[in-house]
Amino acid sequence: MTKVVIVGSGGREHALADVIGRDADVIVTPGNPIIPNSTPTSPSEIDADLYVIGPEAPLVDGLADQLREQGKLVFGPGADGAQLEGSKAWMKDLVMEAGVPTAQHGTFTDIIQAQTYLETMTAPYVIKTDGLAAGKGVLVTDSLDDARVAIEEYLSGSAFGGAGEKIVLEEGLLGPEISILAISDGEKAVALSPAQDFKRLHNNDLGPNTGGMGAYSPVPIATPTLVEDVLNNFIQPTIAALRQRGIDYRGVLYAGLMITEDGPKLLEYNVRFGDPEAQVVLPRFESSLTELLIEASRGEIQTPPRFTNDAMVTVVCATEGYPVSPRVGDRITGMEEASSSKGIEKVYVAGISLDEQQQPVTAGGRVLAVTGRGVTIESARQNAYTGAEKIHWEGLHKRQDIAEGI
Numbered sequence: 173m174t175k176v177v178i179v180g181s182g183g184r185e186h187a188l189a190d191v192i193g194r195d196a197d198v199i200v201t202p203g204n205p206i207i208p209n210s211t212p213t214s215p216s217e218i219d220a221d222l223y224v225i226g227p228e229a230p231l232v233d234g235l236a237d238q239l240r241e242q243g244k245l246v247f248g249p250g251a252d253g254a255q256l257e258g259s260k261a262w263m264k265d266l267v268m269e270a271g272v273p274t275a276q277h278g279t280f281t282d283i284i285q286a287q288t289y290l291e292t293m294t295a296p297y298v299i300k301t302d303g304l305a306a307g308k309g310v311l312v313t314d315s316l317d318d319a320r321v322a323i324e325e326y327l328s329g330s331a332f333g334g335a336g337e338k339i340v341l342e343e344g345l346l347g348p349e350i351s352i353l354a355i356s357d358g359e360k361a362v363a364l365s366p367a368q369d370f371k372r373l374h375n376n377d378l379g380p381n382t383g384g385m386g387a388y389s390p391v392p393i394a395t396p397t398l399v400e401d402v403l404n405n406f407i408q409p410t411i412a413a414l415r416q417r418g419i420d421y422r423g424v425l426y427a428g429l430m431i432t433e434d435g436p437k438l439l440e441y442n443v444r445f446g447d448p449e450a451q452v453v454l455p456r457f458e459s460s461l462t463e464l465l466i467e468a469s470r471g472e473i474q475t476p477p478r479f480t481n482d483a484m485v486t487v488v489c490a491t492e493g494y495p496v497s498p499r500v501g502d503r504i505t506g507m508e509e510a511s512s513s514k515g516i517e518k519v520y521v522a523g524i525s526l527d528e529q530q531q532p533v534t535a536g537g538r539v540l541a542v543t544g545r546g547v548t549i550e551s552a553r554q555n556a557y558t559g560a561e562k563i564h565w566e567g568l569h570k571r572q573d574i575a576e577g578i
Contacts, residue, residue: 173197174462177215179235180226181207183488183520183541184447188224188461190518191454196222196462206521206532216242222466224248228304228444231423232258246422247465249443253414253421257443260340261302267438270413272406274438275342275430286323289341290316296344300440301326302337310381312344345430345437350394351387351449352427354407355477357468358420361407365456365479366394367449368575373495375573382495383538386574388485388549389452393431402427406438422469451520451541452484484517485552485575486543487560491523492567494537498523499567504532506563510542513562515555517543534565549578 174196178188181204189198189207199218203210215223216239223239225231225248234251248254255262261279268274275298280286290297297319301309311322326339350368354361369387373379406427414421426442426449445454454461459478467473491498504524511519520543523536542563544556553575560570 174222174466175199175220176222176224176462177201177218177220178224178226179215179230181210182226182447182522183538184445184450185226186520186522187450187454187518188226188445190520191457191461192224192465194462195460204521204524205526206524215239221245222247222462222469224465226444228254228257228442231443232304236423245466245469247469249421249423250419252417252419253423254443256425256441258304259302259338260300260440261338263441264340266413266417267410267441270409272409272438273434273436275345277340277342279338279340281327281338283324283327286327286339286341287320290319290323293341293343296346298342298344299323299326300340300342302339312381345432345439347430347432348393349428349430349439350391351446352394352399352402352429353445353449353453354403354425354427355464355468355473356407356411356421356423356425357471357473358422359411359415359471360473361403361411361425362464362473362476363399363403363407364453364477365389366391366399367446367453369446369449370571370574373569373571375571380495382490384446384448385488385490385571386486386541387446387448387452388483388552388575388578389449389456390479390483392549392578398431398436402429402436406436410441420471422471447522448486448488448541451486451518451543455484455517455543455545456480456482482545482547483549483552484543484545485549485556486520486541487556487570487574488538488541489560489563489568489570490538491534491536491565492569494569498534498537500534500536501527502534502565502567503527504534504539504563504565507532507540510559510562513555513559515544515546515551516559517545519543519559519563539565549575553578
């Protein structure tokens with residue numbers, strides 16, 4: 173049987189392990205105490221047929237390059253291609269070069285120049301760190317004063333350290349936001365079933381940005397025509413622009429899009445499966461995810477993926493204090509009851525460890541995601557929330573409006 177190593181330790185990697193594990197032997201490194209077949213062994217010291225790198229940080233740091241230099245078959249871009257997520261300014265330059273529709277923007281390292289540009293903008297204001305900030309380095313605000321403060325905090329390094337030494341100021345786009353993940357073999361790409369995630373901490377999209385508090389798939393507004401448009405006018409031109417720069421991009425190209433009155437516009441690219449989008453898109457695979465990733469890694473995608481018609485909704489459960497200062501060490505109960513609840517696809521774990529009694533405790537901001545399956549989005553939503561209600565720890569926080577009214 174094919175042996176696959178998955179690098180990472182969160183809910184995305186748990187979903188990858190679960191779905192790839194349908195037809196392959198899986199090892200997850202470093203994983204966590206709840207994800208089966210987790211090991212602290214470095215991926216470079218494990219023999220396998222395929223290596224799938226989950227998080228963005230090791231991709232930006234060049235782990236895919238290191239493994240390829242050892243002759244290993246790797247799914248994930250090299251450090252050159254990972255700049256699409258590692259530097260928002262680099263990404264903006266490339267997509268402008270490729271002719272991809274995106275927001276008007278400016279890139280700054282100087283506070284005064286950034287503040288001067290801000291005065292020419294109209295609300296909503298969007299301020300982004302250039303570097304990686306775990307999905308939290310974006311402020312969208314209607315307040316000019318809040319935007320001014322963010323520019324000072326980002327560029328001074330007080331908010332995000334080195335990730336904020338350069339910032340991107342963008343026009344605020346209006347409309348529903350969707351995620352379309354594509355699998356690229358370096359020349360062409362195939363789209364996965366679209367998802368929509370919920371980034372703000374609280375109901376009604378209030379509160380600070382997070383890594384994601386829930387998601388659902390499929391997305392009714394993401395019609396086959398729209399997906400084809402994104403493939404032809406966003407993804408493929410981006411792959412071509414990468415190739416022009418000598419970059420052979422084999423991995424996920426995740427397009428965050430705003431569906432505006434003028435059509436879709438690119439908000440950002442990520443270079444890995446989204447989290448929590450992976451927890452609703454990957455379980456819907458009917459074809460082999462393993463085979464697709466092997467084909468892409470070899471530079472020869474043969475078969476487009478197939479997805480079940482069933483819907484998936486995932487609800488993220490986070491700790492008190494997330495995303496600023498997550499409280500950890502609280503005992504978790506109810507995971508087994510939730511897992512066996514009707515219509516639960518899986519409880520995907522992330523920020524979890526075991527205490528001295530070998531009981532699960534919170535160990536990070538986003539602790540787990542409960543994914544419900546259903547014939548409709550609403551039935552999947554009800555199943556996800558019924559399961560999530562069985563899980564408890566002191567200070568547990570979850571949104572109550574994921575996929576509501578879709």
